[in-house]
Amino acid sequence: MKVLVPVKRVLDYNVKARVKSDQSGVDLANVKMSMNPFDEISVEQAVKMKESGAATEAVVVSIGPAKAQETIRTGLAMGMDRGIHVTTDEDLEPLAVAKILKAICDEEAPELVILGKQAIDNDYGATGGMLAALMGWPIGSAANSIEQSGSDLTVVKEVDGGLQTVKLQTPAIVTTDLRLNEPRYASLPNIMKAKKKPIDAKTPSDYGVDTTPRLKTLKVTEPEARKAGIKVEDAAQLVDKLKNEAGVI
């Protein structure tokens, strides 16, 4: 089966987001950017499926600024076959992203699209579900494992309270959660090879998608800070404070 993996370039996982002083957003100038961690898991899953013979072709897509090409190259270095880069400097909302991805799915006809369950910048967690709706495909969210049997997929999902198993007819959408796999590091030879893999250059207008934002960001502020409290000497004092000062036990 052909597998499509959309990936997003985001503020690196280990970098603390700083709010801009004019409250217009988060400062992304001169900070480390990386592939969204859940998308790395999606790429790893697609590459694994290629290695096992379950996937015939694995295509990585990114919708974002010129530098999103680096994120696509990372995916190619991990083992994806080719890339599609839809260039835009706008910070697109999940609905617009899902509409562009629908147009790409109509063209590419993948049997499976694997997306991260959320991007760690805007934390919407919406793109996968929206794409499933627009395609009329079933979805398995927050996958812990994916097994293929004929034209069906058995997906074990992370749910509140444990795990849930669903069976999906393909074509289908799966979103990934942390325990699905451990993404590989690209080896130097593979990074070199990735430079030669093709990346199609596109724009949102190539797909005729109206990307006008539906939400107006009025302001972005720092969260209310918690004040650091006190250090206690030992367990006895901790119990005393929790019981007699805070009154929570």
Added chain:
Amino acid sequence: MAILVVAEHDNSDLKDATHKAVTAAAAMGGEVDVLVAGKGVKDVSAAAAKISGVRKVIACDHVSLTRQLAESMEEVIVPLMEGYDAILAPDTTTHKNYMPRVAAKLDVQQISSITGVESADTFVRPIYAGNAMATVQSTDAKKVITVRTTAFNAAEEGGSASVETIADPSGPFKSEYVGEELSKSDRPELTAAKIVISGGRGMGSGENFKLIEGIADKLGAAMGASRAAVDAGFVPNDWQVGQTGKAVAPALYIAVGISGAIQHLAGMKDSKVIAAINKDEEAPIFQVADYGLVADLFKALPEFEAELAKVGY
């Protein structure tokens, strides 16, 4: 304005998250109805009808809704939305699964995990793991919203709404429920517990979580973990507190062997009181902790348990 709130339940019990979503809906102003979609949900519907401020309960009772999978929920909700200006659901895994689907079908940008309602179209939501709070105004005709329930108080009981039953979804659906494996525990649910005690990478192994278990038993606390502890395979994923796990806001949160990574703080910093035990004095968790104990957890936890026993636990 008419608002639909989707109930959180397990087909036998209505969950508190529903009451909290009702509070968020009421803050938008207008009439609030509650949708109970599931299988065998007569009792759940009756419970929802008792939530104060609810105009009516809409029940949909069908086998395809047993686990509220996305396709059947879409079929139930999308036609209903003709009569509503907004739909709200708690941001638990059940609703996160289908709400974006509903939003896309209505051609609406979902507003995820709101923590505040400024007006009928303006909301506050955390972004970047809660390191920034965005105030957003929706220009969509209908609003599709998931609610971070820890940010809202539960609506009280005392209502007596009517219950109306609507037609079953007919399908066919391309996904089906096969089974589930739920953690069996006599402890309170992580998101509803008054006290939560969580372990991090510093616990060293899954076996060592026994040290926390004794304390959790004494305090009647739920047990949680940091992403690092889940990644290391110490404990199941549904214990995970943080940006990519659950958000909790108990009266007391005890963090043990947790350094306090950004993404963990995102899930617990709204707790009323935070206590932390960590041997690293510089650990960021101490910057948010009301009470910090710099100590080796393998020594401190047995002592803490013994001290609890001394005061009657």
